[in-house]
Amino acid sequence: MxxxxxxxxxxxxxxxxxxxxxxxxxxxxxxxxxxxxxxxxxxxxxxxxxxxxxxxxxxxxxxxxxxxxxxxxxxxxxxxxxxxxxxxxxxxxxxxxxxxxxxxxxxxxxxxxxxxxxxxxxxxxxxxxxxxxxxxxxPTQGLLDAFTLRAALGDLAGKRVVIAGDVMHSRVARSDIHTLIPLGASVTLSGPPTLMPLAWRCGQAPAGVSYEPDLDRALEGADAVIALRLQRERQEAGLLPSLREYAHVWGLTEERASRMRPGAPVLHPGPMNEGVEIEAAVAHGARSLIERQxxxxxxxxxxxxxxxxxxxxxxx
Amino acid sequence: MTTLLSSDDVRRAISRIAHEIVERDHDTSRIALVGIRSRGDMLAKRLREAIQKNEGILVPLGALDITLYRDDLTRVGNAPIVRTTEIGFPVDDRVVVLVDDVLFTGRTVRAAMDALVDFGRPRAIRLAVLVDRGHRELPIRADFVGKNIPTQPTDDVRVHLSEGDGRDEVELVRAAVPA
Amino acid sequence: MILTNVTRIDADGRSSTGRHQAGSGTETVDGSGLLLLPGLIDLHAHLREPGFEESETIATGAHAALRGGFTTVCAMPNTQPAMDAPGLVAELTARARVARGARVLPVAAITRGRAGHELADLVELAAAGAVAFSDDGDPVDDARLFRSALEYARGAGRPVFEHSQDRVLSGRGVMHEGAVSADLGLAGLSPAAEETAIARDIAIARATGARLHLQHVSTAAGIDLVRSAKAAGASVTCEVTPHHLALLDEWVAGSRRFAWEPVRGASPPQAPRGVPYDSATKVNPPLRGEADVRALWAGLADGTVDAIATDHAPHASIRKDVEYAEAAFGISGIETALSVLLMAIDARMGELSVVVRALTSGPARVLGLALTDDAIVVDPLREWTVSVEALASRGKNTPLLGRRLRGRVVAAIVDGEVRYADPAWKGARRAEAVAR
CATH class of the missing domain: 3.40.50.1370 (Aspartate/ornithine carbamoyltransferase)
Incomplete structure (x- = not known):
């Protein structure tokens, strides 16, 4: 100390x-x-x-x-x-x-x-x-997310955290990466390719960070997931076909969350679009640390x- | 460097203070001990054990970090590390004995009292210290003292406790006299 | 004057050491350790007058050019009003003559007001003295209009200088799209936005047989397109800029490393770095990656690249002292160009002869102009620090501020007359000669 x-x-x-x-x-x-x-x-x-x-x-x-x-x-x-x-x-x-x-x-x-x-x-x-x-x-969000995860999981070394959603436009995702990686965790990004920096999809992601477009596969055995807010204007910008399809393919449902390790927590920086990037049952369920955040x-x-x-x- | 208190002296002082605390407030159910980090909390723990041995009762024990109450925060280079305060019992109507290793200027005790009253309204706050070395800058005195030791303001009184430092001993280091 | 023991390199890159006449007069100066080069020609500079005199004027730009070794500069037409009328061209030429700095060659706008809707009066502009046409700053988005421009320019006997960029694809990007833009959370300019435009421009040029000059090519694939067009016999030329030859996109993140310098402090905690998001690094096309830089040098070496042009883009601080996304594009580079290139040559990025050709005979050929007798004297070992005070240009917007460079122009001779001389160099040289 x-x-x-x-x-x-x-x-x-x-x-x-x-x-x-x-x-x-x-x-x-x-x-x-x-x-x-x-x-x-x-x-x-x-x-x-x-x-x-x-x-x-x-x-x-x-x-x-x-x-x-x-x-x-x-x-x-x-x-x-x-x-x-x-x-x-x-x-x-x-x-x-x-x-x-x-x-x-x-x-x-x-x-x-x-x-x-x-x-x-x-x-x-x-x-x-x-x-x-x-x-x-x-940075304060990145630190509080790491703090929340450490309280739930203990030492983060060797833990794998999924960050799901619009990484491209997300300062939260970048700060989460910059906080979790030095603590020894690895990060799996998942979301539509249009919402993921090109370089990070093509082998130039920061050390410890990987991209898995299939959210089900990304969540398999993960220790925690951080769902990101989806701004509605991304659809207007031609980056995704519809919110409905997004929710279907990349929305965090209980079924998907249960692919993680038992009890693996769910975080979200808020404010949430319930029913789009996260299902209400997950947001307010037993795994949710969103209020703790x-x-x-x-x-x-x-x-x-x-x-x-x-x-x-x-x-x- | 001179030894002010040996390991036996420390043991006897704690034992005596434990007796004095109980003598002062006969209703042991009202007494609580709160040690000021980082050595007062160790002494408080020992006092609690001594009181338990003598009286068969385990008084509530807390640890207080006074960093956020210091009056010299703006004068230090980097922010001192804040350690966790643990006071897991209501302080209202308790006789809270603050415990510290050395009583010097009194500023630490002032900060500790400010911190403590944020937790409630104790019936009384008392102060127990292993060493009182004088040179008070605030109107504060200890209720229970292991040993009064006259010092120069520039002297260094070093308290070693086996929990953290491997041995029990109190040393006096005289400041080098400027040539 | 007459320089003794000087190393002269001619516009074909041939070097010889000995006694050489530089400009008029018979004064003898010890030239040992110095380089005597033909006056450099810059195909691409923004002199900002009329309209943006807070950023540069014809006079300040023409004098800054001399300090950088450029005795001829092509002035881009994105002034206010745009250089789209013969009267404006004549006025520019007259002002440049009075300024007595570098020779200034007017480049006129392709479209009226540079608005991209209708052609300017290209034939009359050529007659008034325009040496080329360009809407630089912007591309000509409309392919049909661009075709007309090439046909007309061909008739007028002038090349078209095109800033190739697909602005729909590049969108709101502010820096090279890559790992650095991903880290910094800045919108990327896709290399593809430059390359698709180059491909379009080459195709139209080949269809019309007109002379097309591609400005500031910055990507490896862009160089490849030019190489194959040339191989196919198209009359296409291109330029690259000193900043694209030396700096990388990582400068936006605060790196201060030239492309040829080793990476320092790769392992965390990272070595100290400059401040990220320095708007002086914001330029279009953006600073790119190492593979692109290597490709530009390769293009120079094999003749794909005809010229090195500065794209000197001075800006008043009000246009740069803002958020990165809001800042104007452009680097003030005419005074640092030669130093940076000489350092790159020292680092074996390219040959001195190749670089000299790309700064003299190469651009002259692009313009279809004969070389003059203009010359410059360079002290290749003189070190200097880039600072606000050291720059004669009004634009202090260079990411090199604070960097120590090696190589400095000590004299520039235009029309037989020494128009710029470093106040110190000749005195010191004469004293040395006497002491010997």
Missing amino acids: TAAFARRHVLATDDWSRDEIELVMDQGAAMLEVLGRPIRRTPALRGRTVVLFFAEASTRTRVSFELAAKALSADVVNITTSGSSVEKGETLLDTVRTLQALGGDILVMRHSASGAPYFVADRVSGAVINAGDGWHAH VTNGVAMRMALLYLLAPAAEVAA
């Missing part, structure tokens, strides 16, 4: 070591205990300001970060921008200048453009946590806010 967390920002976990991921998960476990107390608040970040900058609609993640910040007694400032400010000619650079002038210690940001947090982190003095950027990364999410975000606070202080 002598390892220290020395990062200034949390933008993606693609270059994190196993030790760093485990450290954050262990801190998450300590934070989960705080959330179980009669008074769910500690003074650790008293006097600190956490700015929540969400340039893309997201209630769940924003609220999760807000609860996490408040459980550590931080002050929370919410900034939401819509397309309208861009139409007025306000660029991300303008927004960054405003954020810098506000002087928050930790900036939590959600943005529709892949890579936007790198742009911002390069230009503000505070710490930046990526709360989701385009298709690229959602929500609680764990607050704990993991507390852990990251706490761990980043000293670096943010130095920089501010």
